[in-house]
Amino acid sequence: MESILSVSEITGLIKQTLEENFSEVNVIGEISNFKAHVSGHWYFTLKDANAQISCTMWRGINNYVFFTPQDGMKVIITGKLTIYPPRGSYQIDVRSMKPAGVGELQAAFEKLKQKLSAEGLFDEQYKKPIPKFPQKIGIVTAIDGAAFQDMKSIASRRYPLVEIIIASSKVQGEGAAEEIAECIKLLNKQKDIDLIIVGRGGGSLEDLWAFNEEIVARAIFDSQIPIISAVGHEIDFTISDFVADLRAATPSAAMELATPSKDELFAFINEFSDYFPAIMLEIVSNYNDEIDQTISSYGFRMPQDIVKNKTQLLDNLIYRFQNNFDIKLSDQKKSLELLESKVDSFNIDNVLKRGFSIIKQNDRYITRKKNLEKEKSIDIKFYDGEVRIK
Numbered sequence: 001m002e003s004i005l006s007v008s009e010i011t012g013l014i015k016q017t018l019e020e021n022f023s024e025v026n027v028i029g030e031i032s033n034f035k036a037h038v039s040g041h042w043y044f045t046l047k048d049a050n051a052q053i054s055c056t057m058w059r060g061i062n063n064y065v066f067f068t069p070q071d072g073m074k075v076i077i078t079g080k081l082t083i084y085p086p087r088g089s090y091q092i093d094v095r096s097m098k099p100a101g102v103g104e105l106q107a108a109f110e111k112l113k114q115k116l117s118a119e120g121l122f123d124e125q126y127k128k129p130i131p132k133f134p135q136k137i138g139i140v141t142a143i144d145g146a147a148f149q150d151m152k153s154i155a156s157r158r159y160p161l162v163e164i165i166i167a168s169s170k171v172q173g174e175g176a177a178e179e180i181a182e183c184i185k186l187l188n189k190q191k192d193i194d195l196i197i198v199g200r201g202g203g204s205l206e207d208l209w210a211f212n213e214e215i216v217a218r219a220i221f222d223s224q225i226p227i228i229s230a231v232g233h234e235i236d237f238t239i240s241d242f243v244a245d246l247r248a249a250t251p252s253a254a255m256e257l258a259t260p261s262k263d264e265l266f267a268f269i270n271e272f273s274d275y276f277p278a279i280m281l282e283i284v285s286n287y288n289d290e291i292d293q294t295i296s297s298y299g300f301r302m303p304q305d306i307v308k309n310k311t312q313l314l315d316n317l318i319y320r321f322q323n324n325f326d327i328k329l330s331d332q333k334k335s336l337e338l339l340e341s342k343v344d345s346f347n348i349d350n351v352l353k354r355g356f357s358i359i360k361q362n363d364r365y366i367t368r369k370k371n372l373e374k375e376k377s378i379d380i381k382f383y384d385g386e387v388r389i390k
Helices: 007-021 102-119 146-158 176-188 214-222 239-243 251-258 262-296 298-345 348-353
Strands: 025-036 042-047 052-057 074-084 089-099 136-141 163-168 195-200 227-231 358-361 378-382 385-389
Touching: 007 074, 025 052, 052 074, 089 102, 102 214, 102 239, 136 146, 136 176, 136 251, 146 163, 146 195, 146 251, 163 176, 176 195, 176 214, 195 251, 214 239, 227 239, 227 251
Parallel strands: 052 089, 136 163, 136 195, 195 227
Antiparallel strands: 025 042, 025 074, 042 052, 074 089, 358 378, 378 385
8 A cells, every 4th residue: 555656646756757768859750730829839749650749839939940830741859758747648848840851841832832822812913013113112121131231222223212111020030930921011001112022132941931931921912012022042932922912033133123223214314305306296297197187087077067957957947937937927917907907896986986876874874775764864975975865
């Protein structure tokens, strides 16, 4: 009974034994079930054909890994064996991680390239045009790098009017991809920047790897400002080259693509000034001949003929209207005169002239015999006067 141990005690002994005897191990294997926790810690399984082991890489330590691990990637890790007491399982506390070879990075490159291509991030329809005369150019690179100095020199020589805005960033190693993506977002918050150049000088695949990270690719794709990718030398291609609106072979070539040449502009202005009067006269003469031909053409005269014909038709209509109006007016005058004659014939004075008279009695006209009161006096109106008969 003296040798009976609790679960915690035996687990503690195993943990002590493992950590004392396996304080630093180098293990090669394939990553699976990789998970970047919201806490910043990484959890994954390292496996080969016959076995597997759980791994943990803590936040802060994993910041020194220059690439984002992916399932299926073969890596070499350095760490120590330890026990996780709540589950009684052993795991590797990872202190460093690197690809098992250049082939692993290339495989990760191809895998991400295929994924982003399937999502449409490389499609031409999303490429924004590069401005011909940018006033402000934002540059995402290391401020102390040779690439930035070369770009400044070329901008000053080719197009001194342009203003350079530098968003300095790490361009290789741990945390570089996150800084590059953040600088792109920062430049997008300034509304007066016309163009962004993202890049660095040449290096190995490992040196350039920050520009192969998904976080950088998506930051470039989401940018509202056109972006030129200029990473490494002419033979180097990165994921950012495929996503950007334009790829330049080198940072120097990017600045040449981004800026017009002042010498070429002055040459154009001088040539234009020399030939401008003759060119303008030739243009005016050509247009003058073209206008004369157009005016004298049947097609141009046809509208005038139509207007003339319509004007003549309108004159005829006005004449017919006026003629009909005069006839109608004359007929109405004759009808009116006839009515006046009829009305005049019923005038009481004219009736009296013809020998008729009007009889009144008690201030009333007597139109019937039966209405006459014989015993009373009557008034008789003739044309030339009235008489009263008692």
